[in-house]
Amino acid sequence: MHIVAIYNNKGGEGKSTVTVGIAEFLAANRNKKVLVIDLDAQASSSCALLGRVALNTAISERRTVVELAAQLRQSRKPSIDPEQFIVWRAGKDARGSALESLALLVPEGDRMYDVETSMQWGRHNDLFLKHLKPKLTEFDYVLLDLPANVTKSAMICINGLSMADFVLIPTRSTHISLNGLPRTFSLIDQIRDVNGNGRPSVVGFLLNATDKRNQQYRSIVKPVVEVAMDGDIPAFFKNHWPSSPAFEASTDEDRDARTLKERFGTAYEHARKVARELEVACEKYEHKQAQPVKLNIWQKLGLA
Ligand SMILES: Nc1ncnc2c1ncn2[C@@H]1O[C@H](COP(=O)(O)OP(=O)(O)O)[C@@H](O)[C@H]1O
Ligand SMILES: [Mg+2]
Numbered sequence: 001m002h003i004v005a006i007y008n009n010k011g012g013e014g015k016s017t018v019t020v021g022i023a024e025f026l027a028a029n030r031n032k033k034v035l036v037i038d039l040d041a042q043a044s045s046s047c048a049l050l051g052r053v054a055l056n057t058a059i060s061e062r063r064t065v066v067e068l069a070a071q072l073r074q075s076r077k078p079s080i081d082p083e084q085f086i087v088w089r090a091g092k093d094a095r096g097s098a099l100e101s102l103a104l105l106v107p108e109g110d111r112m113y114d115v116e117t118s119m120q121w122g123r124h125n126d127l128f129l130k131h132l133k134p135k136l137t138e139f140d141y142v143l144l145d146l147p148a149n150v151t152k153s154a155m156i157c158i159n160g161l162s163m164a165d166f167v168l169i170p171t172r173s174t175h176i177s178l179n180g181l182p183r184t185f186s187l188i189d190q191i192r193d194v195n196g197n198g199r200p201s202v203v204g205f206l207l208n209a210t211d212k213r214n215q216q217y218r219s220i221v222k223p224v225v226e227v228a229m230d231g232d233i234p235a236f237f238k239n240h241w242p243s244s245p246a247f248e249a250s251t252d253e254d255r256d257a258r259t260l261k262e263r264f265g266t267a268y269e270h271a272r273k274v275a276r277e278l279e280v281a282c283e284k285y286e287h288k289q290a291q292p293v294k295l296n297i298w299q300k301l302g303l304a
Contacts, residue, residue, distance in 0.1 A: 014208035016044035025275035027100035119155035
């Protein structure tokens with residue numbers, strides 16, 4: 001089992017879009033058993049994968065992250081049965097590459113803020129990690145769609161990152177996005193210090209919404225990728241996720257796509273390759289301890 005957090009402390013970098021794409025391809029194209037834990041109150045990936053109606057049904061049946069966190073909090077020695085909270089999406093059979101069945105743990109709107117505020121550093125920071133992680137071994141991949149965070153005390157992010165083996169960081173290929181990377185690392189480094197076992201390890205950056213005609217792409221992204229190739233910062237994925245209406249449409253909650261081709265259209269090959277690259281990277285990094293990123297690297301790159 002690999003637990004991969006899709007994280008960037010900035011919003012709008014593509015965390016949810018990437019989570020949805022990777023989940024669908026690992027499940028349908030690679031035949032993996034996938035659980036998506038959506039920790040963002042906005043529920044973007046839950047809506048995209050389940051649809052609004054099924055999401056609301058899950059909430060009314062109290063199958064949510066909020067209820068799971070409440071149960072963990074209430075009992076001193078929690079014995080949690082994740083199945084009680086997981087929602088299964090049935091696979092959709094059609095000719096071609098059908099969508100596979102997926103498991104989801106969904107958020108619950110504003111009540112996610114209660115989860116956030118009821119957790120405290122040092123007391124509940126290992127709740128998900130300690131009690132949930134050992135129960136998820138039936139899954140090949142657990143993908144965590146994290147929210148953006150402003151402070152280093154964002155407990156939902158802390159919880160998600162502390163149970164993750166790996167972090168995949170989607171980043172748009174603009175100056176403003178690359179400037180956010182040092183801050184993204186500050187929370188990851190903090191969790192790594194607390195965990196003390198080199199986890200989570202950054203499996204790589206994924207350039208999202210790339211447009212090679214763009215001046216910023218040519219002048220800014222290239223030097224950063226070159227430094228990454230020297231091994232000073234984690235690698236960039238070889239495959240990009242281009243800016244494309246097909247990716248934008250892939251998370252449309254009203255779309256009843258039955259196949260990967262229908263859901264991803266012209267983005268199909270890009271999403272397939274990135275999911276495959278993640279799979280290979282997870283295997284490769286499995287036993288490798290992560291190196292903290294050297295602080296002066298960010299300065300060298302002119303990033304904040
Ligand atoms: N590769 C892409 N091409 C086109 N639009 C994209 C792409 N990636 C993300 N978007 C759009 O950008 C917005 C933010 O993406 P999202 O995945 O919700 O980011 P995050 O989860 O990091 O906040 C969404 O409207 C999404 O449809
Ligand atoms: Mg999101």
